[in-house]
Amino acid sequence: MGIYRELARNPGVVRVLISQLTARFPFGMLSIILLLHIQLAYGDYTSAGIVLAAQSVGQAISGPVSSRLMGRLGMRPVLALTSLLCAALLVAIAVAHLPLAITAGLALLVGLTTPPVTPAVRTLYPKLVPGNQLAGLFSLDAAAQELIWVMGPVVAVLVSSQFGTAVGLCVAAGFMVVGGAWFILSPSVGSVKIPRSQRGLGAILRRPTVVISTVVGFFFVASFAAIEAGIVAAFTPAGDGAGHGSIESGIVLALFAGGSLVGGLLIGHRAMRPWSLLLRILMVLAGTLLCLVSLNIWWLGTVLFLGGLGTAPAFAAISNIVSSTVKFSETAEAYGWVGTGQLVGVATGSALAGVAIDAAGAPGAIVVSAALLLVCAIVAAAAMRWLPDLKGRHIEPLPETGTLTIPLP
Template sequence: MGIYRDLGRSPGVFGILFAQLTARFPFGMLSIILLLHIEQAYGLYTYAGIVLACQSFGQAIAGPLMGRLMGVFGMRPVLSITTLVCSALLIAIAWVHLPLAVVAAMAFAMGIATPPVTPAVRTIYPKMVPGHQLSGLFSLDASAQEIIWVFGPVVAVFVSSQFGTEWGLMVAATFMLFGGLWFIATKAVGRVRIPQARRRFGAVLRHPTVVIATVAGFLFVASFAALEAGIVAIFGHGALEAGVVLAVFAGGSLLGGLLIGHRQMRPWSMLLRSLVVLIGTALCLFSFEAWWLSVVLFLGGLGTAPMFAALSTTVSATVKFSETAESYGWVGTGQLVGVALGSAFAGVAIDQYGPIGAIIVSIVFLMATVILSASCMRIIPDLQGRNATPIPDTEPVQLPNAAGSHVSD
């Protein structure tokens, strides 16, 4: 635990951690709020799934593209424009009742304008702390991310059930706008310059580790989105038990992240961590009582934040610094698409089979995560005795030869 004390001694670390957490918090709320908002407005979870799928398609395009653009135009301009546009579209969806096709188009545009906070902050981290502390910082970030993905739905369910889904969307827009401005104003965002990548867009996907982290993140987060939708369906829109169960799940994840996530990653780390989550989720099938769900999801949560830390560490340790923003863009796209599609599949399953359908969808996604982690152990880096600092970019260096002229090395 001393690693977190050491991180606190690095100037600006906790400030940027809290700023990016606030800016990213709405994305833990949006899938559930949009699911409830569209279902109540149009009558079917399936329609909500269509809107979420459009949003996810936009996010799939935006994630790596915005990461790339930050290397061209700088972080602050890209973050500022996307934050303002995405917030405005969210407010419009909340208050203007339009045909479903128009709302779906707005959701797609909102996905395109998703602020690239995640690739920005994870590109900044290696410039803020020594290499031997980077795994600990990724672990702390992963624990914070769990606040987003698990406490976000708690806030979403509470506000939507007490004041209406319109106000739930307004709360999300407020977090996005003011959290984004806070993050943009931090010194680190202005100080760190992402080198312009030399290779064409998408070339980072030649790194097997980037593909693994993207696909694993998609499957892993989709399972949570389906699980959260199932929990809400079990207890109903207005019941606070859903929020309590999800909060306990978050508590297990936070504890797991702080105790386990900073440990040096080994090739089998992703397998063990995802397996813990699978076991906890599968045990939900034995009872839908709130106390039982709280117990088993707390246990499953112990592997959640450590799994996210492993994904970030895998990417950081295997790509060049100039490629980190785009790489994290792809990983972030996988996770955001996972949220949307996990909720969409869960919505259809709830319409057809009830809450148990969403739980089964979650289990299927987790089983796929475990299988992927097991099959990729030969590719995942062994960081025993190593740090996760990105590979430095190199420039041609002019060296004098014996005759006094220069040659490139």
């Protein structure tokens, strides 16, 4: 655990870590709140799936584009504009009951204006700490990210159940503005300039490790969104028109987050081997499959805590893969694609879970989650030959220039 004390001694690290966590926290809330808000407004989960799908399309477009714009316009202008626009759109969805098509259009704009906080902060990290501490910082970031993806739905369920889904959306917008401002005003954000990439948009996808990280992140996060929706449905009484879930679902999801936090701190900073990503995904898959044995609150909490031990370490592995295999000028765009995969995964997993809940109840969403994790594990196993072996190595971006061999006449 000494690695985390060393990290805290680096100037700016603690502020960047906490502020970006606050700015990204709404991303973990939105899928569940939108699912509940639209289901309540229109009377079925399929309508919620349409809105979430529209949001995912916007996110798919915005991720790499907004990340690349940070290299042209700077981090602060891009982050500030997108944060304000996205928050305003969320408030509009919360307070206005509009036809489904218009609401879906607003959700598309929410996706298009999603602030690129994730690629921004992961581009900053190599400039904040030396290479021998970067694995520890990615591990700590992954544990914090799990608080976003798992604790975010807990907060969403609790706020929505007590005050309504409209208030929940406004709370998410508040986190986005306040956390975004805190992060944007960090001195580190102003001091680091991302060089312009010399290649066209999307050229980074020629690197197998970026494609692997994006695809794995998509299925991995989609599985969480699905099981979170299933847990909420499992503890929502039949015929409850509010659709707000209950305190039981919050307890189960909090235990899931606790397992991930423990796993991230104990395992995530360990040197990554080519098989590490697969092993960590299989841990989560085992916990998810065990959820099908019983929907008892303590059984679900226990097996998800155990499965969660592999969650943050898997995210840390993805960050290590990207940071060690791309150039610094391409890091923001690479993380933009990875972030897009994860954000689209949230919306897609929630949408699939919504349809499954309508068809088969809470167990249907758990089956969807397990299926997504199984595909994720297959991808990680098939991609093992391209994954780096970081044992005994410092994590640092590839050099911007390479050696040019000129043949002698």
